[in-house]
Amino acid sequence: MSAQLRLDAVEAGYGDLVAVRDVSLEVRAGEVVALIGSNGAGKTTTLRAITGLLPVRRGRVEFEGERLDGLGPAQVVARGIAHVPEARQLFPTMTVRENLELGAARRARRRRSDALDLVFTLFPRLRERQAQLAGTLSGGEQQMCAIGRGLMAAPKLLLLDEPSLGLAPVTVKLIFENLRAINARGTTVLLVEQNVARALELSHRGYVIENGRIALAGTRAELAQSGHVRQAYLGL
Amino acid sequence: MAVGLTLIFGVMRVINFAHGDMMVWGMYIALLLSRRAGLDPYVGFVISAVALFALGLAVQRGLVQRIVDAPHEMQILLMLGVALVLENAALMAFGPEPERVRSPLAASTIWLGPVFVDVGRLVTFGVAVLLTLLLWLFLFRTDLGRAIRAAADNPYGALVIGTDVRRVYATAFGIGAACVGAAGALVSPLLPFQPATGLSLSITSFNIVIIGGMGSLLGAFIGGLLVSVAESLGAVFLAPSLKELVSFSLLILILLFRPAGLFGKRAP
Structure with a gap:
């Protein structure tokens, strides 16, 4: 291959x-x-x-x-290709949901809600915290949010x-x-x-x-x- | 107008010293529209806003884009240069005499309960509230608006997720300039102006933005109200020529007790 x-x-x-x-x-x-x-x-x-x-x-x-x-x-x-960078680089004064949706900013809205469902299935914690500001999450939750944001672009890599x-x-x-x-x-x-x-x-x-x-x-x-x-x- | 300044500073961390002069151009555009086309400034402000959007976009694409990452003193020099060019271009085009746009609305007054109000001021205030609200909706409810906030929040993070940061900056600068253009046209029937007015307008805007908190939209709006109320009260109780004394004393007080401004984020 x-x-x-x-x-x-x-x-x-x-x-x-x-x-x-x-x-x-x-x-x-x-x-x-x-x-x-x-x-x-x-x-x-x-x-x-x-x-x-x-x-x-x-x-x-x-x-x-x-x-x-x-x-x-x-x-x-x-x-x-989605990049989940070192130190996560979230948008601290925006909500978890906004952070995630920004990861899919280039995609159609319906695709986005599918991607959001997938991310919430993988990380149920993010669903609970979706209205919270990303800067107030714990380190682990922030990392989940960063990975989720990357996945929202539906990357191949x-x-x-x-x-x-x-x-x-x-x-x-x-x-x-x-x-x-x-x-x-x-x-x-x-x-x-x-x-x-x-x-x-x-x-x-x-x-x-x-x-x-x-x-x-x-x-x-x-x-x-x-x-x-x-x-x-x-x-x- | 302070809202436009906040947007530009909040997103790009570039201090726009050409702000007041852009506003003066908004006023002259309203003047031209009213003299040549008979368009009332309360309608013409839309065209002023569009023209200033284009000007803002051009300034951003041609000049500011090159210095976004440069130190603040370089940015201040560039923006002062832009301010000088704009002021002197206005001087060449319109001459140094103070002008005022005539509007039937500005001349009329109504009783609002026990208070006697200028219709012009009321409309200006109403439109300013509406524009601030629209801007808020844009920033919080649309993709492009969210991208602007994201780039303000963490430019590197925005780059990582594939945001076209240049386009976002250009839009933010354009919208900031458009707000200023609209503001200029809206106050043009109330405030006599000449090319040299730009500097004092810039200073007033900075005063408002610093009181409200750098980079905060709500802060800019509340700061604007505070400063204008403070100046009016100062004009009544002290002397009209001392009104700025009150607003700048307010600035000093705020800086002493809340250095980040009323709604500003503390420096990390």
Whole structure:
């Protein structure tokens, strides 16, 4: 099967700083792929280069056989990629429902209510809190709201940046169960995580990024057994 | 007018010093319409609003877009430049003499219960309330309005979910300018104006917005009421020329006790 998303020798950065030097990776339709690495390794930068939030300086990004690099975030979202960014980036003074509906701003109204039903089925908590301001939610609820907002665009590929960051273990467990359900419905997931054990548990395959380069790639089992991963990321 | 300023500042965090001059242009458009086409300013304000919407869009697309991310002092310089251009263009086009638009409505008065009221002021107030309400409906009930609020709330978040942030900014600036255009036309029968009026109008608007709270629509509206009531009372009890003393004292008091304004969000 050919790749849904393919990065080929991508370089991206901020000003003079090159945060991602040479990243090549593939995500196939229906997969959950983990991108793991320590702080500053280039995980977030890779996601931002995919969605057009940062320009790709070298190399290319392809989605379903078409080039993405050079497109702006609005066009990338329109092609079926939703980004759930680090620190969630909700609209704090707007209601949960408004936040969710903004995620589907480009879609027809009837489609939106279907998408809203789906999000509320996955996250019943959001249904209860739909009239509340997003800024008043707990961290876990905010993360659910951010994932929900991403799903509202009915993406083919969902990019998640550190969904477990700062959350209680119970909440993390709940969020990851939901991610599994989302993937089971046919949405491809590219997951950036520092919580390597959790990420590997959910993923089919994974990439390890170090100093802006892919250091290691393999299936879940291969990575879980790799001495390097065990030592550097799992602390075993 | 303060509502327009609030919208522009709230969304883009750009301080529009050309505000008063845009308003003066709204007044001159009302004047032209009334002299050349015999259109009453209470109807002509719609055309003023449309014209200013176009002007706002052009200023935003051509100039402001380039400096949205620049520091505030750069933005202030640019907007002061725009203000100077607008003021002097008005000076060239219409000359320095004070003007006033004539409207039969402004000349008539009615008894409202025990109070004697200008019909013109009453209509102006009514239309201002209506416009504020419409703007509120637009911002809270339409997709584009929500996108404007989202971009004001978290510009990066708006970008992430694929909002065309440039288009949102341009619309917000256009609508802000349109409010000012409408306001200018509506007060043109009540207030004599000349090209140099712009600066004092800008200052009054800022006063209102700061009292009400930067970026709050309701605050701008309440602030507007407060400032005008304070000035009228000042004119009655002190002296007409001292009325600004009252509104600026009010500003100082508000800044002392509620630095974010009556309805402003506290700085994070």
